[in-house]
Amino acid sequence: MPIPLTVLENRRDARDDRGPATPPTEDVRERVFELEAKGEWLVQRVPDPWIGVTTKYGRTKKIPVARTWHHKSCGQCGHIPGYSTSIFWLIRKLGLDYNDPKDQTSCTAWNYYASATSNQGAQAAVAMRNFGAAYESGYFPMIHCGTSYGHYKEVREELVHSAELRDEVRRICDKLGKPFVMPEEIVHYSEWVYAMRDEFAKRQVLDLSGIDVTVHPACHYHKLVVEDAIYDPDVYGGQRTAVVSAVVTALGANVKDYSTWFDCCGFGFRHILVQRDFTRSFATLRKIEVMQEEANPDVVLTHDTGCVTTLDQSQFAARAHDRKVGVPVMSEAQFAALAMGAHPYRVAQLHWHNTEYRPLLEKMGIDWRERWREFEDDLERLKGNDKTFLTWEDADA
Amino acid sequence: MALQARYEDVPLETKQHLFDQVKADARFDSYLYGCYECGICVAACPSARFYDFSPRKIAQAAGRQDLPMFYEQLNDDIWNCSQCFSCTRCPRGNNPGGLITIMREVAINNGLSSAKHALEGYGRVVYKIMSTGTQVSPDMLQPNAFPDWGPHVQEISDNLELWRRALPPDTLHTTSTAWEVDDRTLTELYLIWHMTGVLDMIKSVDMGLHMILNDVMEELLDEAGYTAD
Ligand code: SF4
Numbered sequence: 304m305p306i307p308l309t310v311l312e313n314r315r316d317a318r319d320d321r322g323p324a325t326p327p328t329e330d331v332r333e334r335v336f337e338l339e340a341k342g343e344w345l346v347q348r349v350p351d352p353w354i355g356v357t358t359k360y361g362r363t364k365k366i367p368v369a370r371t372w373h374h375k376s377c378g379q380c381g382h383i384p385g386y387s388t389s390i391f392w393l394i395r396k397l398g399l400d401y402n403d404p405k406d407q408t409s410c411t412a413w414n415y416y417a418s419a420t421s422n423q424g425a426q427a428a429v430a431m432r433n434f435g436a437a438y439e440s441g442y443f444p445m446i447h448c449g450t451s452y453g454h455y456k457e458v459r460e461e462l463v464h465s466a467e468l469r470d471e472v473r474r475i476c477d478k479l480g481k482p483f484v485m486p487e488e489i490v491h492y493s494e495w496v497y498a499m500r501d502e503f504a505k506r507q508v509l510d511l512s513g514i515d516v517t518v519h520p521a522c523h524y525h526k527l528v529v530e531d532a533i534y535d536p537d538v539y540g541g542q543r544t545a546v547v548s549a550v551v552t553a554l555g556a557n558v559k560d561y562s563t564w565f566d567c568c569g570f571g572f573r574h575i576l577v578q579r580d581f582t583r584s585f586a587t588l589r590k591i592e593v594m595q596e597e598a599n600p601d602v603v604l605t606h607d608t609g610c611v612t613t614l615d616q617s618q619f620a621a622r623a624h625d626r627k628v629g630v631p632v633m634s635e636a637q638f639a640a641l642a643m644g645a646h647p648y649r650v651a652q653l654h655w656h657n658t659e660y661r662p663l664l665e666k667m668g669i670d671w672r673e674r675w676r677e678f679e680d681d682l683e684r685l686k687g688n689d690k691t692f693l694t695w696e697d698a699d700a
Numbered sequence: 701m702a703l704q705a706r707y708e709d710v711p712l713e714t715k716q717h718l719f720d721q722v723k724a725d726a727r728f729d730s731y732l733y734g735c736y737e738c739g740i741c742v743a744a745c746p747s748a749r750f751y752d753f754s755p756r757k758i759a760q761a762a763g764r765q766d767l768p769m770f771y772e773q774l775n776d777d778i779w780n781c782s783q784c785f786s787c788t789r790c791p792r793g794n795n796p797g798g799l800i801t802i803m804r805e806v807a808i809n810n811g812l813s814s815a816k817h818a819l820e821g822y823g824r825v826v827y828k829i830m831s832t833g834t835q836v837s838p839d840m841l842q843p844n845a846f847p848d849w850g851p852h853v854q855e856i857s858d859n860l861e862l863w864r865r866a867l868p869p870d871t872l873h874t875t876s877t878a879w880e881v882d883d884r885t886l887t888e889l890y891l892i893w894h895m896t897g898v899l900d901m902i903k904s905v906d907m908g909l910h911m912i913l914n915d916v917m918e919e920l921l922d923e924a925g926y927t928a929d
């Protein structure tokens with residue numbers, strides 16, 4: 304039985320929102336700088352200008368505005384490419400400088416969390432190779448994937464606390480000819496979106512006041528190295544991460560609460576590939592149906608790869624069982640881009656999504672028929688080899 | 701069959717040996733501080749809702765060094781975990797999901813048949829990550845791989861090359877990898893797999909996969925003038 308929302312609200316009202324006076328965890332960044340002072344590694348500074356945001360226990364985290372090196376996500380680029388495209392589009396729309404590298408690998412944590420065919424040393428070396436590549440470029444790493452972000456924070460803790468691991472990975476970096484460098488902050492793209500939300504609102508062209516949104520906070524964003532995630536006393540009384548929700552509010556749409564917000568999406572890594580019965584059941588029974596019953600949203604927004612895929616794709620089979628499904632799913636980056644007038648197919652690439660999204664577009668005031676016709680014309684030109692690729696100029700034509 | 705009875709024949713020394721490997725892992729001490737048996741981790745755990753599985757029992761077995769229970773979990777439970785880390789809600793500061801990460805690595809390193817079984821059908825994913833540095837490639841979207849995702853997958857697969865060309869970012873025009881990774885970067889990645897013993901891990905669970913990976917990697921490493929030692 305769902306927990307009545309009034310109970311949650313009453314508890315929230317009664318709660319002391321101030322949190323502990325002293326953070327219960329160490330500030331790992333101090334240790335990172337201590338190691339720099341000892342000559343153990345370099346620290347890549349967050350470039351100016353940056354925006355200060357508040358993390359779980361009240362510390363300030365620096366979010367770079369520009370000169371970002373984009374550590375892309377396998378699942379976003381591979382299966383929901385409108386996700387990565389929208390992140391880049393938002394940056395370009397603000398006229399900011401960025402680097403989309405080819406000398407980047409994924410965090411390879413699929414082989415850590417799913418199959419365990421990796422180990423601590425390898426994972427740390429992969430992270431530090433990527434950080435080294437970012438440092439060499441002069442751009443600051445911004446991590447698109449929630450898992451890579453959470454995992455790199457675990458790796459940072461492990462490296463800080465183990466001289467042996469540092470030695471192993473330093474040896475590897477030396478062999479690769481890569482600098483041994485730790486970024487001053489580990490930054491997720493959704494933190495940048497959160498930090499820039501008022502800039503998006505200023506450039507918004509759609510009225511979203513009629514759009515109801517449920518938010519799924521990504522597990523690997525706020526459950527791994529929890530103290531480093533963004534919290535804001537003005538969002539859920541500081542009791543849940545503020546990313547995504549604060550963006551929805553800034554864009555004038557309505558965040559709707561539901562009781563299973565803490566639950567994961569059901570992705571499970573190996574489950575989505577080889578035990579999908581679990582994934583489908585969890586995504587529909589514990590997330591989508593609960594959202595439908597308690598909040599009846601127009602769209603589910605989240606900020607990680609696996610969550611978009613799982614919550615979106617799992618709804619198809621559930622229809623055969625007459626489950627209460629049928630809510631479109633996308634990232635807050637795609638939603639913000641649409642709000643700012645991005646093309647739903649050239650930029651948000653919604654044709655890669657599964658659950659019916661067109662009624663949402665209509666409600667947002669987007670003429671999807673016309674936009675699809677334009678995109679089909681693009682495809683014809685690409686087919687006829689008039690053009691090899693769609694360009695950024697085409698995207699905004 | 702009574703709990704743990706199916707592993708009665710496995711000598712206690714074997715179970716102890718495997719447990720010792722888990723305990724010796726550098727991450728172990730920061731993943732387990734004791735356990736109140738409060739069950740908060742179970743309430744938060746998605747896998748506990750759909751499987752006979754409990755992160756509380758994982759923490760308990762590790763804390764008490766209950767070797768029969770540990771061994772049963774090593775074979776029958778750990779692959780059910782979703783690695784979501786909802787269990788880090790633990791008021792004691794435990795990370796049962798992290799304990800499971802370590803247990804899985806020990807299961808792989810020791811070539812347990814349950815680990816081999818868990819990875820059946822998974823070899824192509826391991827291969828993709830290790831050989832290309834990315835996973836979830838666009839060409840994985842095949843209807844026979846995702847029949848439960850509906851006809852939409854067929855549509856993507858039919859239009860794959862064209863739809864990838866219709867992406868504005870230059871790095872995304874790929875179909876067999878999620879984005880374009882340059883050769884030098886792949887060479888560096890292969891060197892990491894060699895130097896950290898990951899290739900040896902693969903050898904213990906899948907000889908065929910190990911051979912294929914070795915072939916792919918050695919060529920590129922040789923060309924780049926690296927010796928993997
Ligand atoms: S990490 Fe594993 S044990 Fe922990 S809550 Fe998630 S599924 Fe359960």
Ligand code: SF4
Pocket residue numbers: 734735736737738739740741742755756759789790791792793794796
């Ligand atoms: S939440 Fe922590 S203390 Fe409570 S049962 Fe789980 S592991 Fe033990």
